[in-house]
Amino acid sequence: MALAGCVRYNPRPMSRPLTHADLVADQLGALPWGSRAFRPDEPPVRIGTSGSGDDLLVLGWSAAELAREVEAGARLFAGFGIAAATRVANTLPGALSTPGALLIGDVHEHLGALDVPLGVVETEAAARGAWELFDRINAEVLVVPEAADVPFFRFAPAAERPWWRGIVWLRRGAAGARAAAPAGFAGWQRTWLAVPEVTSFAAASCARDGLHVTDGVTVEAIDGELVVSAAATAWPARYRTGMRGQAGSTCACGAPGQVVVVV
Numbered sequence: 001m002a003l004a005g006c007v008r009y010n011p012r013p014m015s016r017p018l019t020h021a022d023l024v025a026d027q028l029g030a031l032p033w034g035s036r037a038f039r040p041d042e043p044p045v046r047i048g049t050s051g052s053g054d055d056l057l058v059l060g061w062s063a064a065e066l067a068r069e070v071e072a073g074a075r076l077f078a079g080f081g082i083a084a085a086t087r088v089a090n091t092l093p094g095a096l097s098t099p100g101a102l103l104i105g106d107v108h109e110h111l112g113a114l115d116v117p118l119g120v121v122e123t124e125a126a127a128r129g130a131w132e133l134f135d136r137i138n139a140e141v142l143v144v145p146e147a148a149d150v151p152f153f154r155f156a157p158a159a160e161r162p163w164w165r166g167i168v169w170l171r172r173g174a175a176g177a178r179a180a181a182p183a184g185f186a187g188w189q190r191t192w193l194a195v196p197e198v199t200s201f202a203a204a205s206c207a208r209d210g211l212h213v214t215d216g217v218t219v220e221a222i223d224g225e226l227v228v229s230a231a232a233t234a235w236p237a238r239y240r241t242g243m244r245g246q247a248g249s250t251c252a253c254g255a256p257g258q259v260v261v262v263v
Contacts, residue, residue, distance in 0.1 A: 020051060020055065021055070024051070024057050027057060033060065042063065047060050048060075050197055059196060069103065070107055073104070073110075073200065077108075080204070083113065088140070088142075090115075090118060091150075092145065094119060104143065118130040127152050128155060128157070131155075135161065142167050143192070146178055149179055160184065161185070165188065167187065169189065171262070175263055190206075199214070212251065212258070213259065220247060224244050224246075226241045226244070245260055245261050
């Protein structure tokens with residue numbers, strides 16, 4: 001199987017889109033990277049994961065690849081209005097997984113924003129501790145996984161939070177029911193789409209809810225499935241996300257560029 005190698009890799013445009021299972025099988029055939037190869041002068045400096053159990057895929061980035069990810073994330077988060085000194089909290093995994101608090105921390109450092117990992121919140125006790133920190137530092141933006149039930153919100157103490165201006169929902173798969181923000185929140189809400197097998201910063205929504213594809217990333221809809229590829233990447237040329245959707249080029253906001261709909 002021909003997978004991406006280092007930054008010199010130049011796949012054929014018509015190469016078959018690969019699935020997560022393809023990548024896992026290739027990796028298990030020649031641990032730890034499969035047929036992917038890092039150059040001796042560009043070894044991996046960051047490790048992440050996608051999937052779990054028998055579907056666990058180990059992701060790795062060289063310094064140059066990680067820098068491209070950080071730059072892409074900085075463009076995406078800057079589009080949300082995050083800038084120097086912005087206080088951004090998150091309840092994403094803080095372990096060596098991607099996307100997670102570690103990668104967001106790199107992006108915030110690049111922007112000069114304050115990164116506030118709250119930890120994964122799964123219990124009422126954890127939620128209360130996280131809210132105490134959130135309120136103590138007056139976090140302006142919160143990043144949470146998109147899910148039908150977010151314990152962090154379910155156990156939110158009643159309080160006025162005029163400094164809290166935005167929520168970023170992280171989506172890694174098909175669109176589903178979204179938890180309701182706590183009562184009293186009146187700020188903006190945006191969606192961040194991650195496809196870590198290709199890029200953790202694939203797309204971001206605008207004020208009109210159009211999901212705009214990041215520069216350097218291309219999304220195709222093949223038989224209703226979204227296939228993602230990215231320029232200057234060491235990952236597969238074309239990756240089958242398993243997400244159903246449509247790809248287009250117009251959005252009600254009027255901004256140029258490719259727009260996708262995930263269903």
